Amino acid sequence: MTELHKNYIGGEWVGGDARPNINPSNTNEVVGTFAQGTAEDARAAIDAAQAAFKTWSQSGIQQRHDILKATGDEILARKEEIGRLLSREEGKTLPEGIGETIRAAQIFHFFAGETLRLAGEVLPSVRPGIDVQITREPIGVVGLITPWNFPIAIPAWKIAPALAYGNTVVIKPADLVPGCTWTIVDILVRNGLPKGVLNLVMGRGSVVGQAILESPKVNALSFTGSVGTGKKVAEASIAVMRKFQLEMGGKNPTVVLDDADLKTAVETTVNSAFFSTGQRCTASSRLIVTEKIHDAYVEAMVKRMKDLVVDDAIKQGTNIGPVVDQSQLDQDENYIKIAKEEGGELAFGGRRIERDNPGFFLEPALFTGTTPEMRINKEEVFGPVASVIKVKDYEEALAVANDTAFGLSAGIVTTSLKHASHFRRNAEAGMVMVNLPTAGVDYHVPFGGRKGSSYGPREQGKYAAEFFTTVKTAYTQP
């Protein structure tokens, strides 16, 4: 048994039942052992965060800047080690794991800078002789609940702004990937974060997560995960009248038009659909292709997919790591079965594969001959499974692209400025990509979606202040 990684509550490392963190590339390998928190732990963490709020919210911005900057520096200096941990606990390839770790460092650096840039406004009043001052203040105790698919980037893009703007935090990472969040907390603590300001409670969603949802002492809640859990967060938050923010699923389209550069179309959609094992909320799973390029595109996709190496995430040369766990693998295989039953033709892949280690390896799957009504085109699979929908022209492509309950990211591959511009304006999504994969975003600009994908203000960049602060309007008669 490896050393127990404990929860961090009120400035103390606190033990609990041990849960092994299993490597999806090799289920014989335990990445580490992590404490399972209880509802009582969650409540103690919330009390600690509440007690620390007064001092932290009034702490100087230099102190906050220095801690966030030092944290970014340490994450960057340890990018190989942390990236390896990430790939071992989640299963994305080592270059993807290191890339995500670098991203986390960039996010801490960005919000270190934001502590020094928080501005307000001074306006004249409509009543002569009075000044109106608009300022942003921290909200209080913020609860953060994160999913398994970006084990370091998502915790970073919630923790860093929450702390930068003077809030105190209780974070519950996904059960499958506690290692990266534990590492961030350890780094922040060693770099001088005062007791109680950040509290880590690892454990089950239905226990620890639920206790956070139910507490009226949590003043704001930022959640990323599935639609089902998002609805629970919304209901519980309304019940106590707290601010909340949801980032949820996607069924992101990529439109490929007749005039597209074929190589760009293939590389863009292979990346969007299959990299990170298709386990990205911004992954593209609906490939909407106009009829004149359709056959050449499918042929080129199948040829390219034959070259993709599915293997141990850590192994050099692996393009696609394993699926995250058995239950996600079951879900992926179930949707492959459903797609076949609905009449989709499997053009490539979709089989379980054996490698040297016991792991959850699945060939990426491409379906053709699918229609917008099929479940495979309506529901989020969250695996390396994509389907091609053949359409007549751009107008039909746009209509199909928008025919979804979700609205996170949408892409188009075309050499037509007219169609690219029209799509940019009319795609019903929070993010639009022209000749680029639907996944892969910057950290200094807003991230989020529309319709069933998101609720509340955007995350990341300076837009994060919308959620992590509250606005005060003050009137002064000198």
Ligand code: NAD
């Ligand atoms: P999930 O909803 O199962 O879990 C998310 C988090 O909620 C986990 O920490 C989990 O333990 C917790 N949780 C579960 N039940 C809870 C409860 N009753 N109360 C409080 N917390 C609870 O999602 P997941 O399987 O970890 O993540 C995959 C989903 O996340 C996909 O749908 C994906 O699209 C989505 N996602 C969205 C974005 C985005 O920004 N839009 C980014 C990444 C992932």
